[in-house]
Amino acid sequence: MNHVHSLFFLIFTTLILPACGSDNTQSTTSNKSSEAPGFVQLNTHFFSVSCAQSSCHSGEKGAGGLSFDNPKTAYEHLLSGQLSNITAGELGFKLVKSGQPAQSFLLHKLITDSTSLAVEGLGAQMPIGDLQAPGKKTLQAVKGWIEAGAPYDGLDFEADFTTNESVDIYTQCDATDEEGMLACFGTPPNPAEVMRLHTKALTIPAGSELLVCSHLPITPEKDIFFRAMVGHQMPGGHHIALYSAFAPVNSDTPVPCGTGSEMENYRFLAGAFSGGKALVPDTIAVRLPAGQQLVIQSHYINSTDKPITVMDVLDLTLTTPDDPNSIADNLVLNLSEFEIPAQSTGYEVSYTCGVGREIDIYSIVGHTHEHGTLLELEHTSAATGTTLLYSESDGVLMREGGSPVVLDSPLHLVPEDKLTIRCRWDNPFNEVLTYPTEMCAAIMYYTPAVGFLVCGEGDEVPQIFGAESGTPGCQTLDAPGNKNGVGKACTATGGECAENEKATLCLALFDPTANFCSFLGCETDADCGDDAICHPESGSSACVPLICSD
Missing domain, CATH: 2.60.120.230 (Jelly Rolls)
Known part of the structure; x- marks a missing residue:
């Protein structure tokens, strides 16, 4: 069998707080202020609470090279990190400019709403997730720290937190049941113009993040086209993405998905960051492929000390392309x-x-x-x-x-x-x-x-x-397959495998010569059934009929 390419996932349009260049101030962890909070206090009460999530500024190498796991390393980076946001540099920002809060990008990202930042070309408001946003006391502490020369150590302070409810990128909702949560997203749009998709209610434990795929009971019988996608998330949302599944997954329960081999079953269609518009240029139409189950990937960060219940909604603006090009x-x-x-x-x-x-x-x-x-x-x-x-x-x-x-x-x-x-x-x-x-x-x-x-x-x-090919397949055109459906003849977009009990994936999607039904993740030949073997390929495995195994 020809080489089967490993597929992968993509989640679009997150604009993480980047590192910025320093001025001539030399960072030192020995300086201490008797007039303002120091970085030690800010890190203990604020940065480590709101920003040090595993997908953001935590771990060995955080977003933008900034991780709050090691206070001394984080402090040095804040004062001397290299510029990565070109626009911020052109506007005269430094990540932290000692004595100058107005030119400190860190503070600007904390106090400016996402809409204004997007207009400036500076990404999204921090912290991402909207749940543990700094309150007035905390923002004043950050400003006071910079005004005092950004000392490493200083006075203790009491942090306060809020949610940026004035920012409309998130859908606010008090309901926790599915019907009530759907109502929070407003009146459904005209289904002839907009296809609305939604997940079930998702519960994120306190102090954790969630990255799951919800397999919707929707498999288009014919190609559907959309020209725009808007993602709606509730507070804590990081991103939302739309995929189609090569092989359907019959599960009402969202399953973890992210960087592992499970993503080989998914084809990326579009994605949006923190409840925004997807990266779909206005002049094109994107296809929802016939015969492939629709899947929503949801990413949430709950930085609070209580569990939260959320729901994601996608609105797809439908179109009928006049020009196939x-x-x-x-x-x-x-x-x-x-x-x-x-x-x-x-x-x-x-x-x-x-x-x-x-x-x-x-x-x-x-x-x-x-x-x-x-x-x-x-x-x-x-x-x-x-x-x-x-x-x-x-x-x-x-x-x-x-x-x-x-x-x-x-x-x-x-x-x-x-x-x-x-x-x-x-x-x-x-x-x-x-x-x-x-x-x-x-x-x-x-x-x-x-x-x-x-x-x-x-x-x-x-x-x-996903396109037909003139290359002859290894399987005969009328092959019925075994009791699992392995080896049944199929075409890349024909949907012939959808009714099989187990082998619901047509490998012609990946290799035009592999015109048979299969499934991924087998461990032994016995898993595949009669007249088939389990073939390892690119870190995964698939069932292959004997006629195609050479």
């Missing part, structure tokens, strides 16, 4: 065969893929995990030479959805053009890091859509997932 799909450069040596710094891999067809690119987002230190995407053409399209150096930021780029105008590519992806990592561990613990992927929207395009190691041009 406006239908978009994903083009992905995805590397999965790297091995990052133990205790290594700056380990780098790159791969060049020919475009192979005439297409337009509309947006780009990079994806590594937290040990990534660089992801670049280059375009090379005979006419213009080599151009850097995308560059990001913050692995935590990319893990949480990256910094997406929407091109000012579509980039037109011709078959002879080439795209090169380059990733770099630091590995502090005593063991080798491989896929999917780390990742290297660049994801783009492209038109005209011919299917889900993926290019990985060994591919000269992107391979088409």
Whole structure:
């Protein structure tokens, strides 16, 4: 059987608090103020409570390189961290500018609402999640600390917290039952114009975060198209994403999903950050594929000392494309065969893929995990030479959805053009890091859509997932399969596997020669049933009929 590409997840549009350049102030942990709180007190009562979540400013390498787990390291970074938000630097900000609160990006991100920050090009209000936002006393303590020269130690203070209810990015709701929570999102839109999707009620324990996938009882019988998506989340929401499942999951209970092999079953469609608009350029239409179950991924952070109950809603603005060339799909450069040596710094891999067809690119987002230190995407053409399209150096930021780029105008590519992806990592561990613990992927929207395009190691041009192919399949066209459905003949978009008891995934989605039904995650040949074997592939496994096993 041909190589089956490993798929991956993407969560879009989080804009984490970036590190900024310092002025000439030298950070020292020996200075102490008798007039204002110090960083020690701020970290104890505020930063470690509201900001040190595992997906934000915690762990070995927090978002923007800022982790509050080690107070001395965090303090030094706040006063001398390197600039990563270009716009903030152009506006004269430093992360913390000693003696100048108005030019301290940290304070600006705490006191300015997300709408205003977005207009300025400075991301979202901190802390993300809206639940443990600093109150008036806490904000005054942060301001006073900066005014006093940002000392490491100082006076104790009493922190207070609030929720930014004036900020309308979250849906406020007192109800905890499904019907009552749905009512909090207002009157449902006209279903002829907007498709509304929602999760069940989700409960997040105190002081924890939740990343789950809700499998909706919706599998379109024919392709549906949308031109915009708006995500609605309740306080604590970090992001919401829409996927389709290659193989349906019959579960009413949301299941954990994130960076593991379970994401190989999901195809990313669109995502939104903290209850906002998805990154879908206005001029394209995105397809909800026929025969694939719809899935909502929800990410919440509960930084309070009490459990919270929430719900997510997605509104998809429907469209009927007049021009088939406006239908978009994903083009992905995805590397999965790297091995990052133990205790290594700056380990780098790159791969060049020919475009192979005439297409337009509309947006780009990079994806590594937290040990990534660089992801670049280059375009090379005979006419213009080599151009850097995308560059990001913050692995935590990319893990949480990256910094997406929407091109000012579509980039037109011709078959002879080439795209090169380059990733770099630091590995502090005593063991080798491989896929999917780390990742290297660049994801783009492209038109005209011919299917889900993926290019990985060994591919000269992107391979088409979800499109018919003239390549002969290994299975006979009328094969019924065994009692599990393994080996039943299928086509990439025909839905022939949907009624099988177990083998509900058509592998033709990944490899046009693998025109048979299967399922992932088998452990032994016996799991697959008669006339089939369990075939290991790219960190996962799939059942393969004997006729296709050579």
